[in-house]
Amino acid sequence: xxxxxxxxxxxxxxxxxxxxxxxxxxxxxxxxxxxxxxxxxxxxxxxxxx
Amino acid sequence: xxxxxxxxxxxxxxxxxxxxxxxxxxxxxxxxxxxxxxxxxxxxxxxxxxxxxxxxxxxxxxxxxxxxxxxxxxxxxxxxxxxxxxxxxxxxxxxxxxxxxxxxxxxxxxxxxxxxxxxxxxxxxxxxxxxxxxxxxxxxxxxxxxxxxxxxxxxxxxxxxxxxxxxxxxxxxxxxxxxxxxxxxxxxxxxxxxxxxxxxxxxxxxxxxxxxxxxxxxxxxxxxxxxxxxxxxxxxxxxxxxxxxxxxxxxxxxxxxxxxxxxxxxxxxxxxxxxxxxxxxxxxxxxxxxxxxxxxxxxxxxxxxxxxxxxxxxxxxxxxxxxxxxxxxxxxxxx
Numbered sequence: 539x540x541x542x543x544x545x546x547x548x549x550x551x552x553x554x555x556x557x558x559x560x561x562x563x564x565x566x567x568x569x570x571x572x573x574x575x576x577x578x579x580x581x582x583x584x585x586x587x588x
Numbered sequence: 589x590x591x592x593x594x595x596x597x598x599x600x601x602x603x604x605x606x607x608x609x610x611x612x613x614x615x616x617x618x619x620x621x622x623x624x625x626x627x628x629x630x631x632x633x634x635x636x637x638x639x640x641x642x643x644x645x646x647x648x649x650x651x652x653x654x655x656x657x658x659x660x661x662x663x664x665x666x667x668x669x670x671x672x673x674x675x676x677x678x679x680x681x682x683x684x685x686x687x688x689x690x691x692x693x694x695x696x697x698x699x700x701x702x703x704x705x706x707x708x709x710x711x712x713x714x715x716x717x718x719x720x721x722x723x724x725x726x727x728x729x730x731x732x733x734x735x736x737x738x739x740x741x742x743x744x745x746x747x748x749x750x751x752x753x754x755x756x757x758x759x760x761x762x763x764x765x766x767x768x769x770x771x772x773x774x775x776x777x778x779x780x781x782x783x784x785x786x787x788x789x790x791x792x793x794x795x796x797x798x799x800x801x802x803x804x805x806x807x808x809x810x811x812x813x814x815x816x817x818x819x820x821x822x823x824x825x826x827x828x829x830x831x832x833x834x835x836x837x838x839x840x841x842x843x844x845x846x847x848x849x850x851x852x853x854x855x856x857x858x859x860x861x862x863x864x865x866x867x868x869x870x871x872x873x874x875x876x877x878x879x880x881x882x883x884x885x886x887x888x889x890x891x892x893x894x895x896x897x898x899x900x901x902x903x904x905x906x907x908x909x910x911x912x913x914x915x916x917x918x919x920x921x922x923x
Contacts (some may be wrong), residue, residue, distance in 0.1 A: 540739040547747045547895065554751065554887035558758050561791030561851065564884045569811070569850040572821035 595654075601665055609666055612709075613701075617722030618729060619709045620686070622701040629680075629689065629698070638914075641680040641687065644700055648680035648687045651727045651914075656690075679727060683913075686728040703728045725912040733902055744898030751895055755888030762883030764793060769877045775807065776871060778863035782814060783878045785852040791882040794848045794860060796827060797875040804828035804842075805872060808865035811850075814857035823848065824865045827874075849882060 557563065597615040604610070610623040627644035635653040642648070657674045678689040686701035703726065710717045733741075772779035785792050798805050806826040813820050825848060831840035852858065862876060911917035 539735040540742055543736075543739040543743040544746075547743045550891060551747060551751055551754070551888075554891045555754060557887045558754075558762070558884045560789060561849070561882060561884055563887075564791050564849050564882070566823070566848045566850055568823045568825075569821045569848060572823055573850065573853055 596659070601663070611699075612704075615726065616724050617706070617720060618724075618726040619704040619706050620701050620726070620728065621704050622686075622688070622699045625698050625700045627698065627700070629687070635678045643680075643687050643698070646682045646685060646687070648682045648685075651679045651681045651686075653678045681727045683728045684730040701728060703730060725909060727913060729913065731906050731909045733905060737902055737905060740898045741900075741902035744895045744901070748892050748895035748899050751888045751892035755885045755892055758883045758885035758888060762885055764791070764879040764882035767792075767878045767880050769875065771873055771875050772862055773873045774871075775805070775862065775864040775869075775874055778861060779876075780859050780861040781876050781878065782857060782859045784855075784857050785880055786855050787881055788852045788855050790851070790880065791849050791884070792852055793879040793882045794850075795845060795877040795879065796825075796848075796862075797845045797877070798827050798870075798872045800827050800829045800844055800870050800872060802830050802832075803870040805874070806864070806866035806869040807874070808863050809848075810861045812859045812861065813854070814859055820853060820858070821850065826865075826869070 595615075597613055600612040600614070602610045602612055608623075610621060613620045613622060625644060629641050629643040635650055637650060639650045640647060641650050654677055655674055656677050658669055658671055661669060661671060676691040678691070680687045680689075684703035686703075688699040688701065690697045690699060706722075707717060767785070768781055768783040770779070770781045794809070796807065804826050805828075806824065808824045809822070810819055811821045811823075812818065825846050827844060827846045828842040829840070829844045830842055831838070833839070860876065860878070862874065864871065908917060
């Protein structure tokens with residue numbers, strides 16, 4: 539059981555390290571959507587301003 | 589009878605030609621084995637909750653005292669008991685062992701008890717285990733975590749520091765490489781900055797800094813691929829910062845920096861144009877900084893917290909088990 543948990547934890551650490559290096563999930567949504575849409579069109583505001 | 593509540597148990601007298609007489613006790617699904625001992629306690633004579641009691645070479649803790657009364661009798665015994673016979677008992681524990689001082693009308697006896705594995709014991713007596721599971725923690729029941737929880741705790745102790753170390757390393761080195769930095773003085777007129785991005789598989793970051801104070805500024809930005817002159821993305825964002833003092837003291841809100849992260853669709857040179865995006869926006873010089881190869885520490889920190897909880901899970905389980913043993917747990921309705 540210990541070996542299995544160690545393997546799972548190793549994999550989780552590896553995935554988290556890769557995600558951190560690749561910046562997965564760190565993209566600004568507005569820019570990512572704009573890049574994906576290909577039009578360069580503005581798709582929304584970031585946050586709110588007083 | 590303990591604190592006005594009535595509890596029941598069954599004693600079975602055992603005999604061994606080599607070991608003499610002893611008692612097997614069934615209490616709410618728990619099995620214990622007791623025998624009389626001549627090892628008297630070093631001190632004591634009266635009960636004090638959780639007070640130490642040294643006897644039989646062990647350090648016990650006083651657990652409970654109660655009046656034991658015989659309510660049922662069957663078979664042959666080594667003494668002549670009567671229904672209603674009552675003794676006062678002081679129990680002390682050092683799991684998986686217990687020590688009892690049994691004070692009768694004319695004599696005081698001492699008993700050493702050990703907790704038994706229920707499955708093994710019933711199997712030894714060839715009794716099928718069709719009885720209900722124990723719903724309580726017995727006073728001398730040892731804490732025996734399962735293989736899964738033991739493994740989880742052990743692995744957590746190794747991996748929590750590892751994930752924390754990696755997270756801190758990412759925090760220190762994850763700010764990436766500064767590609768360029770420029771100051772745009774007149775954001776109404778707008779400005780631009782050209783920079784190369786060589787790693788489309790990594791995060792790039794645009795950081796805007798303006799000295800806004802109790803105000804806000806808003807910018808329209810455009811990211812253009814230099815070679816193709818194509819607009820890759822249009823986006824906007826603001827910087828806001830407020831501070832003041834009220835009855836609770838000094839407060840502040842917002843930041844004088846705004847960060848935008850993205851993955852460039854391809855390697856190459858890019859131009860970022862920036863301009864005031866709202867007529868009511870504050871007009872202040874804005875510093876634009878572009879970084880590449882930005883890394884995120886959040887996943888590793890999250891994992892470090894999870895691993896730490898895994899490492900501590902055994903401690904929490906043990907604490908809860910002990911609380912249930914001592915009757916100090918409010919929730920005493922599961923295992």
